[in-house]
Amino acid sequence: MRIRARFTKVGKVRFTSHRDVARMWERALRRGRMPVSYTAGFTPRPQLSFGLALPTGCESIAEYLDIALDEPVGPSDLARAVGSMLPDGVDVVAAGILEPGTNSLQEDVSSCLWEIEVPGVVPEDLDVAIERALGADSLPIQRERKGRNVVDDLRPSVLALSCAGSDVDGARLLAELGTRPRGVRPSELAQALGVELGLARRTCQWIERDGSRWEPLMADPAGTAVIWERAS
């Protein structure tokens, strides 16, 4: 069976990398004695699959992973057993059983919602930058890929931008960014907008299906998560 868990990455722990988070989960699952499935062969690895990598330094309240298990485990039992084994700032907020045949997070997630602090800018100026970006035909950006510098256009991946008012020392930007063919990092968006990047927090990951949008797993305070519940 497979269980999907939704978790946070906030506070100091946000400075760890995607790989570090994977290792934290591996150890937490072992310490929580969860019957995780292992790959066969000389180097058996626990079968965990994470969704889109969260850039180091960014926070998130909507991270996901799928865990393959050899024996049935209740999602809330897993969340409870593992939750206390994870470092401060990494909290399991929901868990649910995946239907057999469910696509991987990598295959399904098509966009992410971000809340980004933009220091040193008043909301009016941010609005101007947003308007300019949304009106542009292309937003070229330099990237390094396989050791070569390439120019990518961010514009098709910028699905929505808005200013959510002022922040402690600047403005707050809301952005929905597409993940295909490759995800856009908040730092790249800030570069394209010509603004500084403060703390960025992923608040949502979306799956497009049958013309509507779904979250991979609803965060549910009651602890009983239901997969594929309508998100909005």
Add this chain to the structure above:
Amino acid sequence: MTSLWPRIEPLLAQVTKPARYIGGELGAQRPVHGPERVAWLLLYPDTYEIGLPNQGLQILYEILNERPDAVAERAYAPWTDMEAAMRAASVPLFSLEGCVAAGEFDVLAFNLSAELTYTNVLNLVDLAGVPVHSADRDVSHPLVVAGGHCAFNPEPLADFVDAFVLGDGEEAVGDLTEVIGSWRASGAQRRDDLLEALTSVPGVYVPSCYEPSYEKGRLTGVRPRWAGVPERVEKRTIADLGEWPYPKQQLVPLIEVVHDRLNVEVFRGCTRGCRFCQAGMITRPVRERPAEQVDQMVRDGLDRTGYDEVTLTSLSSADFSGIGDVVSSIINDPECSGQVSVSLPSLRVDAFTVGLAAEIQKVRRTGLTFAPEGGTWRMRQVINKLIREEDLYAAVDAAFSQGWRRVKLYFLIGLPTETDEDVLGITRLAGACAEIGRRYHHNVTVTASVGGFVPKAHTPFQWFGQNTMEELRRKVGMLKDAARGTRGLTLRWHDPEATTVEGLVSRGDRRMGAVIEHVWRNGGTFQEWSEHFDLGLWTSGLEAVGLDFADTVYRHRDEHEVLPWDHVSAGLHRDFLWQDFQEALAEHGLEDCRWTPCYDCGACTGLGVEHMVASAVAPAGGSQGTGQDLATGGAVPVRFLETAGAALASGPSGEQLP
């Protein structure tokens, strides 16, 4: 204590691997500081990834935090980008646990594991906002102390470190805490009072209480400045490792570090007597941990940490009396369900050990490493690494036949009496191992990893003149040529420039401090890292001070020359070391003294501590002085002490050895 976090956080967005600076490890403590508590900041003078796994530091961290009169936090050397960001923002060195400024601690305690990190020690003291020279510190500054293997030649850092702790730290940190605590309780009027009080703590060396003297550019002695200061400082030794089951809560970092697995120390000390090995000499006698305790520590540790790999650490873990039982108990534990792997560092070279390795590496059979160290039998007798060619081939054969495809062999070049034939023996031996591998697999790799030999303090080779940089380069070149035509052989070598500088600092006297300071002041931090190592800085530092490589590194010392570390003792008799050096030059081996009569090296008798081994008989299959294979002779039988005579041998560059 104020947390500097609000000032640190903005810096982390600008630096590589920011998680190096956030702490938060499983096992990390949040000690509560208080006026009745001596606050220690434990420092490792290299990056977080290198320093975090250090067992010595972790042991002391726990022991100190268990005391009602102490707290301990940790810090590591910030990488160059973080250092620049900190200096630009005027953020001082801080502790990982509470983000407390280093200058607010009572003690800055350094672990010294490698000489090339010394410039980082100065840098960290400076980043703490503390004067780098001991003489410039006053009562408002923390006490700077240092321990670890390199402390056995404390002189190069004598101007910068207030007190060194020699030997095992478990008990010494408690004594230091008490002395500092009572100095504080009595008003902490004069720093000199504290330093003087520290000279009476066994194992503590306070360099400012000693005066070096020189004649014609050579050291003639390091003597106490006043009465009551011991002439010679003896190292500390804990008698029973079983009383110190630490670390109980090994730190599990959030990011990947070296040795990223559970580590359980199975014994301390080593009596194999490899003559080049400083660790084996200065940590005597052998003290084994009871097998049941090892078992318990492994079980608890795996449970607590979630690691799937455990290393049984020591200087030669296959020699541990209870090794077979411990290993099978871990492997066959149903709780581990075949997903836990065990590794033994420093594998002994014999088939028994490979069998053991086969048992424990059921899970991940990647590569095996052996350390023959010398390319010829003659060379190995000189260094007392008594591995016969047959032993190595049998071990390698066993490894390849049992599924391994990669074998790594460690060698040293620049050893005493070494000839070109000995050097070329390395590629010949490694090539033969690759050939054995091809009997079993189409594709095998044998890696010969070659380091330049650096003579170290308190070893039989402490008198030996290190090979010159050019000589080491020539030998590496010879090996490169020889390896080129050898199928399946990969050659790796250590940079002769770094080896030379390591030699410079290892045996330096107090004058070396000025060289280290010169390198540091000119930006020479992280000298352990090839991308930062800068020979030019060391050369100009030597020039500025009026020293040179020829006299400090390449020169053979004679029997009666005063050595910079003669006033500190690792328990070894100087005449034992000299005698053993002569045996080496005469190509005489020396048996492991655990199961043979005592050679009176001084470690047991002087310290009143005995070898603590669980078994009265040597472990099965031992090849070094443990009786079995050597008794059968082999192609060239080993000669032992009774035939010894003081023979002279020719040095590597044609010089006459003392």
